[in-house]
Amino acid sequence: MTIYAIEVQAHTGAGGVQTFYAADARLNTGPGDTPANQHFHPSLKTPANFERHLFSEGTTSGASSVASGEVVLANAHGRYDAWADYAFDGRPIIIRAVPQDHQNEPIGLYKDAPIMIRGTIESLDITDAFRTVRLRIHDRLADLDAKPLLTTRYLGTTTSAGATAEGPATLKDTIKPRAYGKIPNVTPIDVNPFNLIRQVSDRACTSIVVYDGGQPLSLQGDYPTIAAIATATLTAGQYATSLALGLIRLGGTPAFIVTADVVAAGPRDAASFVKQILTDFGITSADIDTASIAALTALNGASCGLWVNDERTALNAISAILMSVGGWIVSNSQGVFTVGRLDLPAGTPAAAFTEWQERGDVNRIAPGDANGSIPAYRVTVRYGQLATVFSEDQIAGAVSASTSPAMGARRAALQQEWQEAKAEDMSVQAVHLLAPELTFDTCLTEATDAAAEAARLLAIYKVRRDIWNFRVSVTGPSYRTLQGSADVFAPTLRMGSVISLQMGRFLTTPKLLTIIGRVDDAVADAIEFSAWG
Structure with missing residues (x-):
């Protein structure tokens, strides 16, 4: 059998943050343990009922799933009556499984007992407080889903020409955009209409190629500061960049919608993006399983891209990236963020x-996937998503087949949000008459990478x-x-x-x-x- 023990933190008001200890059986630590000489009150009624999945329950792809559960403590004795006025939300909880010998005595030190769950408390439920109190808990993925990834906002103080890029009053309190990897056809934010300065990312970029109605403009130069780019000499049809600041400046008033192909500084693979997003969100390196990051990069180091210009959560952004390579993220029993990829099971079983x-x-x-138990005969991977899709009348006349075949192909591409790579096995249809086609949206940017992922997914889903x-x-x-x-x-x-x-x-x-x-x-x-x- 096992003794289950919990450590729970709460803010008690005047007393500040305190830790409470409980177990489902008699448990006391010794002087050489951590915590030392600690009594665990035997009032733990439901030690843990905790459910977790890589994706949504019963599925093998999609967004990563937040794990959740509850802990119930007996309160007929009134021991926890004061908890009703304490703040538990957002505080940590640790649940350990302490092994027992045949005489029901703990084996080993408490500090060495395996941690089943290291999670976060969502709320305290005192509906039945005369008998029990309940702690609603979740794993740390919920922390990533609790608030927006980006928090830097425009001040709206750019009211005249000069070395400023905080946007006019209409942009006040809107999120500054951020580029991860390679993103085609972004519409920059007009942060200084007086000097024709626009922003594609609040982080450094390695390349920004600018277009007016799909027609390329001529790069005049790159400048390290806002002051330098604001005073640069430009003519119509030209643009300048400040790659360090994610800014561009136009040489004249555009005739159509201005867009840019953006490449952000840093690595471009999915796993590295996850690490960067976790870091951006404030997760420390100690709470990121870097070995799993490296392992996923080794499995698929394909180029990806994601442009964030809204209030999506960190988990939403991470899921979009990981879905591109069949990946997942979990918060393990130590509360450390770990990534991986769902592949066909192979090797020596654990x-x-x-x-x-x-x-x-x-x-x-x-x-519970789209195909259920019926094997799929074809997999389509959509990649190279345009951040801005044009209609026919939004494209410059020079971007046409009459100018060159390349321009004609570009005109058609600007009106298509996705490119597609397909892998198929028609023999599946001969056996399974209702064999479906599966489609996966990704952040992949290159055709060869999308084709490789389509082939990998087909190998998984063409068999029951x-x-x-x-x-x-x-x-x-x-x-x-x-x-x-x-x-x-x-x-x-x-x-x-x-x-x-x-x-x-x-x-x-x-x-x-x-x-x-x-x-x-x-x-x-x-x-x-x-x-x-």
């Missing part, structure tokens, strides 16, 4: 499950694959491939880990599967896994 270890029924279900839901005990005989002594199992298998499952029916030989979801049910001392393959 754990091996057989029928005798399972508790209750095993369910075999079809994924299922999700297997099964329950196992938290503590029990080791589920590792090499059998050993009893261990605390909950923290050992991570989301995205490859395991094997064997049963007397359907899976008579071990089948490799990837963990895409889990429910930690401390009351039942069990874990329910969702494994795909």
